Structures are given as C-alpha cells and as structure tokens.
Amino acid sequence: MNWKPLPPVLLLLSSAAAADVAVIANVRNPLDGLTGKQVQDIFLGRTRSFPNDRFALPIDQSSPLRSEFYQRLTGRSLEQINAYWARILFTGQASPPLRVPDDAAVLRTIRENEGAIGYIDKSQADGSVRVLLILP
Amino acid sequence: MKSDTTLMGCLLLAVAQLAQAEPPRLSLKGFGTAVAVGSNTDRIGFRRDLSQEVGARRHGGFDPDSRFGLQLDLDFGDAWHAGIQWVARSHPGDFVEQNLDWAYLRWRPRPDLDVRLGRLGFDVFWLSDYRNVGYAYPWIRPPHEFYGGIPAYHFDGADIAKKFGVGDGFLTVKVFGGRAFYQVPAALSQTFDSVSLLAGGSIVYEQGDWRARLGYVHTEAQSDPPLQGLVAALHDPRVRLLWPGGVAVADRFRVRGTVVQYSSLGLGYDDGSWLAQLEAAYIDSNLPFYPSGANGYLSLGRRVGPVTLYTLLGIAETFKDPVPVSQPLLPVPALVGFRDTVDAILNGNGIDQKSISLGVRWDLHENIALKAQWSHYWLGQNGTQLWQEPFLGSTPREVDLWSVGVDFLF
Numbered sequence: 001m002n003w004k005p006l007p008p009v010l011l012l013l014s015s016a017a018a019a020d021v022a023v024i025a026n027v028r029n030p031l032d033g034l035t036g037k038q039v040q041d042i043f044l045g046r047t048r049s050f051p052n053d054r055f056a057l058p059i060d061q062s063s064p065l066r067s068e069f070y071q072r073l074t075g076r077s078l079e080q081i082n083a084y085w086a087r088i089l090f091t092g093q094a095s096p097p098l099r100v101p102d103d104a105a106v107l108r109t110i111r112e113n114e115g116a117i118g119y120i121d122k123s124q125a126d127g128s129v130r131v132l133l134i135l136p
Numbered sequence: 137m138k139s140d141t142t143l144m145g146c147l148l149l150a151v152a153q154l155a156q157a158e159p160p161r162l163s164l165k166g167f168g169t170a171v172a173v174g175s176n177t178d179r180i181g182f183r184r185d186l187s188q189e190v191g192a193r194r195h196g197g198f199d200p201d202s203r204f205g206l207q208l209d210l211d212f213g214d215a216w217h218a219g220i221q222w223v224a225r226s227h228p229g230d231f232v233e234q235n236l237d238w239a240y241l242r243w244r245p246r247p248d249l250d251v252r253l254g255r256l257g258f259d260v261f262w263l264s265d266y267r268n269v270g271y272a273y274p275w276i277r278p279p280h281e282f283y284g285g286i287p288a289y290h291f292d293g294a295d296i297a298k299k300f301g302v303g304d305g306f307l308t309v310k311v312f313g314g315r316a317f318y319q320v321p322a323a324l325s326q327t328f329d330s331v332s333l334l335a336g337g338s339i340v341y342e343q344g345d346w347r348a349r350l351g352y353v354h355t356e357a358q359s360d361p362p363l364q365g366l367v368a369a370l371h372d373p374r375v376r377l378l379w380p381g382g383v384a385v386a387d388r389f390r391v392r393g394t395v396v397q398y399s400s401l402g403l404g405y406d407d408g409s410w411l412a413q414l415e416a417a418y419i420d421s422n423l424p425f426y427p428s429g430a431n432g433y434l435s436l437g438r439r440v441g442p443v444t445l446y447t448l449l450g451i452a453e454t455f456k457d458p459v460p461v462s463q464p465l466l467p468v469p470a471l472v473g474f475r476d477t478v479d480a481i482l483n484g485n486g487i488d489q490k491s492i493s494l495g496v497r498w499d500l501h502e503n504i505a506l507k508a509q510w511s512h513y514w515l516g517q518n519g520t521q522l523w524q525e526p527f528l529g530s531t532p533r534e535v536d537l538w539s540v541g542v543d544f545l546f
Contacts, residue, residue: 037304037344046306046342047299048247055214055247075408079442079499086545087272090167090207091257091265092219092238093250093297 020122021069023133024106026114029054034132040073042117044084045094050115058097059109059118069119072135143292147218147241147254154212161211169270171201171277171507171541179532180515181524184277185267187227187287189321191524199226201277201541203268207238217242223268223289228327229319237268237290248299256295258288259312259338260353262402262415270543274411274446274497276509277539279433281450281489282415284522285426291316291334305343312336315358322361323481331358336398349402349415357391357423363481369474378471381462388459388482394422411437411446425485429454442500448493448511454486454519488519503545511537 023039025031031050034042041047042056050056060066070081085096100106106118110129117132125131154160174196175182181191184200192200203225210218221238224231240254257265263278264286270277277283293314300307313335322328336353369375370386400417416432430453437446461479464471495509513535515523520531 041306047301077408077442077499078502079505080408080439082503082545083272083505086167086269087266089165089209090205090221090269090272091259092221092240092242092252095163095209095211 021065021072021119021135022122022125022131023117023119023135024110024125024129025117025132026110027128027130028114029117029130029132031130031132036073036133036135039117039133043070043073043097045088045096048094050117055115056117057113057115059106059116060097060099061102061106061118061120062099063102065103065119065121069135143254144239147239150241151210151218154216154218155210160218163209163211164206165209165546166204166206167269167271167543167545168204169202169268169541169543170198171270171539172196172198173200173276173537173539173541175538176536177532179526179530180520180535182535182537183284183522183524184280185284185287186522187229187289187318187320189228189524190226201270201539202226205237205268215244217244225268227319228321234289234319250297251294252296253294255290255292256312256314258286258290258316259295259310259351260286260288260336260398261351261400261417262349262404262413270507270541271503271505271545274437274444274495275435275448275493276495276507276541279415279435279448279450280511280522281431281452281487281491282417282433285419285429285431285452285487287320287330288316288318288332290318293334302341303343305341305346308338308340308342310338310340316355322363324363324366324477328361329359330361332356332396333358345405345407347402347404347406349400349404351398351400351402353398355396355398357394357396360391361389361425363389366478366481370478375471375474378466378468379462379464379475382464382475382478385459385461385478385482388424391423391425394424396421396423396426409439411435411439411444424459424482427454427456427486429456429487431487442498444497444499446493446495446497448495449491450493451490452487452522454488454521456486458483458518484518484525485521486516486518487521488516489522490514505543506541507543508540509538511539513537 043058067078088094103120103124106120110116110118173192178193181193183191205223207221218241222236240252243251259265266272267278291314295312297310316332318330319327332355334355338351340349367386367389370382376383397420402415404413414434418430421428433450435448437444459482491511491513493509493511498506500506
C-alpha cells in the first residue's frame with residue numbers, strides 16, 4: 001500500500017495506529033523473555049503455566065489494542081478468537097482470560113499479581129513491570 | 137433417577153461449602169442460534185439428530201436447529217469451579233431435565249490436571265459436547281451424517297483430563313465414565329426413556345494450526361424400549377395360530393444389556409485463512425434398532441476478512457442384514473398391517489446417506505455470525521433413519537436442503 005513517500009504528519013499517524021505491543025509480567029517474574037508461541041499458548045489456554053512451571057494468569061483488555069494483540073500474536077481476528085474460546089468455555093474446560101478495561105488497569109493488575117501476564121502499548125511500559133516480548 | 141438426585145445433592149452441598157470458604161467469582165454467559173431450514177420435499181422431514189421427532193419439510197421451519205443456552209460459572213479460587221449450562225432446544229423429551237447439559241464441580245489440583253464430577257457433555261466425537269454452540273464452528277450445524285446419529289447430549293458421572301507438553305504441542309488425555317439418561321422418540325409411543333452406562337476416553341494432540349483426536353466410548357443399555365404391547369402380541373396364541381413365524385422375532389426387541397462401541401479419529405487444520413477438518417468413525421452395535429455402521433466427513437474452508445466459504449462432504453452407511461420377517465398364513469388385513477409394522481421397526485433403521493454442502497459464514501459483528509448453507513442429500517433404500525421417515529411407504533432418493541441462520545454469543 002505505502003509505495004509513495006508519506007507526508008510526515010501521516011507517518012506519525014500511521015505509527016500511532018500501529019504501535020508496538022509489549023507483553024509484560026510482574027517484576028518478580030524470573031523469566032527473561034517468552035517467544036510468540038509461548039505467549040500464544042498461555043493466552044489461548046493451551047497451558048496454564050509459564051515455561052518454568054509457575055502458574056500463569058493471563059490478563060486481557062477490552063480496548064482496541066485487544067484486536068491488534070491477537071492479530072499480531074495469532075494472525076486471527078477477534079471473531080476467530082471468540083469462536084475458539086466459545087468451544088472451550090461452553091464445554092466447561094476453562095474460562096477465557098480475565099478482561100480489564102485498558103493499559104492502566106493491566107499495569108495495575110500485573111504489579112499486584114506475581115503470576116500475571118498481560119499486554120499494553122509499548123510506550124506505556126515502565127520499570128514497574130517486566131517486558132517479556134515485543135510484538136511489532 | 138435416585139442416584140442422580142443424590143449426586144446433585146452432594147454437588148450442591150460441596151458448592152455451598154466452597155462458597156462459604158471464599159466468595160466465588162460469578163459469570164453468566166450464553167449463546168443462541170436461530171435457523172430457518174427447509175427442503176424440496178414433503179415426503180420426509182429433516183431433523184438435526186435422532187433426539188428430535190418433527191422434521192422440517194418443504195415449507196421450512198425453525199425447530200430443528202434453533203436453540204438458546206445459558207451458562208453460569210462459579211470460580212472459587214484457582215482450584216475449584218462449578219458450572220451449569222441449560223440449553224432450550226426442540227425435542228419430545230423432558231424440557232427441563234433433558235435440556236440441562238452441564239452441572240458439575242471441577243477440581244484442578246495442578247494447572248495440567250482437571251477432575252470433574254456431575255452432569256457432563258457427551259464427548260464421544262470432536263464436536264459432540266459443543267454441538268449446540270453454533271458460533272464455535274463454521275457450518276450451520278455439525279455434519280449431519282456424523283452427528284445426526286447421536287441422541288445423547290450428556291451423562292452423569294466423572295471425567296479426568298491430564299495435559300502433557302509433547303514436542304512443540306500439547307497432548308490431552310481424558311477418561312470418563314457414568315450413566316446417561318436420555319429420551320428419544322420411539323415407534324408406537326411418545327418417547328423411549330433410554331438409560332445406559334458408558335465409559336470412554338480421548339487423546340487430543342494440538343500443535344500450532346493442527347489438531348488431532350482419537351476417541352473411544354463403550355456403552356451398555358440398561359433399559360428396554362416401550363414395545364411390551366407389541367412383544368406380548370407376538371406371543372399371543374391367536375396371533376401365533378395365524379402367524380407362527382411372528383414369535384421368532386420377538387426376542388429382537390430386547391435392548392437391555394446390549395453394547396454399542398464408538399471409535400473415531402479426527403484431524404483438523406486452521407491457520408486463520410484456510411481450514412480443513414475430517415472425522416471418521418466406526419460404530420459397533422448389538423442394539424437391534426441402531427445397527428453398526430461407519431461414517432465420516434471432510435470439510436474445507438477459506439476465510440477472507442469476515443467471510444468464510446466452506447464445503448462439506450459427508451457419508452454414513454450402516455451394515456446390517458435385514459431381519460427376515462415371515463408372512464402370516466392367511467392375509468388377514470389387520471395381521472398383515474401388524475406384520476408390516478414389526479418389519480418396519482426391525483428393518484427401517486438403516487442409514488445410507490451421502491451429502492455435499494456449500495455454505496458461507498459471515499462474521500457480521502463481534503459475537504454475531506450469519507450463516508447460509510445449501511445441501512444436497514443422496515438417500516439409499518431403507519437408509520433414512522436420520523430423518524423423520526414416513527412410518528410405512530417410500531422415501532425420496534434425493535433431497536435438497538437450504539438453511540439460513542444467525543449464531544450469537546453474549
């Protein structure tokens with residue numbers, strides 16, 4: 001799509017709309033990082049623990065970043081993710097990740113729970129959480 | 137039924153005690169489907185599965201596929217969970233009891249181990265415990281040749297599932313057992329209260345976009361169909377005088393103690409754009425009204441944006457030699473009619489069906505999907521058990537079926 005050089009204002013807008021997504025965990029989480037597949041396994045409920053066998057609590061959010069996150073992580077739309085979870089939820093196997101409103105709420109939850117893992121706009125990540133993966 | 141009540145009582149007590157220990161996190165969710173389905177014939181009625189009595193015909197209807205489900209989930213910390221699901225759907229059985237598909241307590245002592253006790257979904261094939269959740273699959277309904285033959289939706293008992301990391305994927309091994317009570321439409325009466333004991337298991341391997349499943353279930357019938365009047369008539373001295381061969385088939389109406397075994401394999405692929413799924417099963421049955429058979433389906437789909445186009449091929453064949461039913465010595469009309477009824481009940485339960493379907497799913501909005509599907513069925517002689525058949529008389533060889541509907545979650 002972007003063959004022609006864009007004016008600087010449009011470039012800024014497009015980078016804002018497609019900000020990097022940071023996958024974050026509690027600072028006390030000893031992991032240095034996770035691969036995309038490992039994050040996918042946790043957020044799709046295939047595993048309920050981190051690679052070091054500690055209990056993982058995935059935190060989802062209701063903002064527009066949700067669609068970006070799943071598209072980049074899994075290549076799937078929210079409709080597909082919801083259909084996937086409908087099968088698991090309505091067969092009594094597991095419930096989808098707990099959902100909080102936005103980045104601020106995710107940050108708060110991650111700081112309070114040692115096993116929590118969430119995602120936020122990369123620009124919101126600070127020293128109070130550990131970044132495990134950047135989804136460009 | 138007493139053991140069910142005791143089990144449910146124990147579960148309620150356990151849930152109440154858990155609730156005192158820690159305030160539970162409560163969630164109410166649901167799903168629904170409204171589908172209009174119709175065919176090009178009035179000679180046979182389309183039903184979704186054997187649990188239904190009234191099928192859709194030329195003028196169409198909403199009954200076979202429309203349903204509405206509610207699920208209440210209670211979480212007591214990380215280890216304990218209780219769930220209840222009730223699904224309103226059309227069938228002649230008890231509307232309250234038969235529609236309660238899940239009511240269980242789940243214990244998760246470790247992140248990779250689940251133990252559930254209570255009423256659980258009937259997990260015989262891939263989709264069988266979420267047949268009602270249309271939003272979760274692309275088709276308008278689960279493949280008819282494969283899922284139309286299963287009238288049971290749940291059982292009361294327990295299951296244990298353990299997950300293992302194997303290679304890059306996950307292997308889930310599940311075993312279950314219990315007692316199934318379900319009501320199915322029966323010849324010559326309203327419903328047959330069917331009770332069976334069952335035990336089975338499944339192995340599922342998931343890796344990336346691939347999913348494979350092996351399953352096995354063993355069931356043993358504990359009840360007889362309501363045909364005592366018919367069996368008594370076959371033994372009646374006056375009937376035996378004019379139709380001595382009739383009594384020879386009287387034992388064929390016994391169901392109690394007979395065994396049905398379901399073995400299946402499935403393979404699925406979904407990379408977000410392309411999807412493919414196949415399942416094949418062999419059903420080994422000693423049940424006189426449910427002959428042994430094999431069935432399978434293959435589906436391919438392509439997703440472009442919010443639209444999924446799919447095709448589905450299905451086949452089901454029963455293997456059964458007809459039970460010979462002799463003629464009365466004298467052609468007394470009433471007796472010939474009785475003989476034909478006996479013949480129809482014993483021999484009119486085969487399945488010989490193939491179909492091709494083309495369909496589209498359009499994800500209109502998050503949690504709302506519109507679907508449309510056209511199917512063409514080829515039906516063999518004496519092979520229309522999945523449909524609402526005329527009790528006596530001929531059935532069409534080919535049927536076109538159209539369906540349009542909407543699936544939603546909330």
